[in-house]
Amino acid sequence: MNFFTGFLVGVVSLVPGISGGTVLVIMKKYEEITSAIAHFKERKNKWILFLFVLGIFLGCLTFARIIELLFYFFPTGTMVLFCGFILFQLPSFIKSERISFRTLPFFLGAFFIYFLSLLSHQSEAVVFEYPPLSLFFLFSFALFGMVDGFFTILPGVSGSMVMMILGPYFLYKSYLAHLSFQTLAFLIPLFFYFAGDMFGFYLGSKFSLFCLKKYRRTFLNLVLGMVLMSVLILLPIPNWEISSLLFFLLPLSISFLLCLLFKRFN
Secondary structure (H helix, E strand, C coil), X not given: CHHHHHHHHHHHCCCCCCCHHHXXXXXXXXXXXXXXXHCCCCHHHHHHHHHHHHHHHHHHHHHHHHHHHHHHHCHHHHHHHHHHHHHHHXXXXXXXXXXXXXXXXXXXXXXXXXXXXXXXXXXXXXXXXXXXXXXXXXXXXXXXXXXXXHHXXXXXXXXXXXXXXXXXXXXXXXXXXXXXXXXXXXXXXXXXXHHHHHHHHHHHHHHHHXXXXXXXXXXXXXXXXXXXXXXXXXXXXXXXXXXXXXXXXXXXXXXXXXXXXXXXXX
C-alpha cells in the first residue's frame, strides 16, 4: 500500500493543482508518511520510505510523457484543466478540514504566492533546448526540488503549481518525459532535483506536523490563501468571443467531472 500511495503521489506531483499531501490524506496515510519522513532514522520507517519513494519515482516516469503531450497539443486547455482541479477540490478540502475563515493568515498566504510570481522566470511549455549542466544550475535545480518537495507534502498545496509559478516546472517535466538510454545525462539534473525533493519532504513534514498540531486553523487559512492566489496567477483569461469561452469552459467541465468521479471513488 505504501508503494501504491507513493505511485499516486508521483503521478499527481506532475499535475499542477493536485496536492500530494491531499492524496496522502485521502489514502489515510498522511500522518504515517509524514511521521516516517520526519523520523526517517528509525528502522521501521526506512522500509516504509523506500517503498514510498520508489513509488513516487515510478509514478513520475510513467506520467511525465502524458503531461508533455498535453502541453504540446493543448497548452491553454491543459492549463485551464489544472486550474479547474484546484477550484473544484477546494470545497471538499474546506469541508473536510472544517476551515473557519481568518483574514490575516489567508491574505499572508495569498501575498506569499504573489511574491513568488514576481520572481517567476517562466519557460516554454515544451522544452526543446536544455541548459548546460553547470554547478550553479545543478545547485539551483536542487533548491527548486527542495521547494517542490516542501510544498508537495503540505495538504491542499500543489508543489507543481508552485514550480509552474517559479518557472522550472516545464524543464523538470521534460527531463522526465525524454529520459532514455540516449539521454542518460538527464539523470544528473534529475538526481539533484530528487535529492532536493527528499530534503524538502523532510522539512515540509516537520513544518506541517508542527503547524497542524499548534496552529491548525491559522495554518489551513494560510494554505487556502496560497491556493486561491495560485489560481488567479495561473488561470488564462479568455477572450469574450463565444468560441474562446466554449474552449475555456470545456476543460473546466472535464476537471469538474473528474473531481466528482475522484470524490465518489473515495
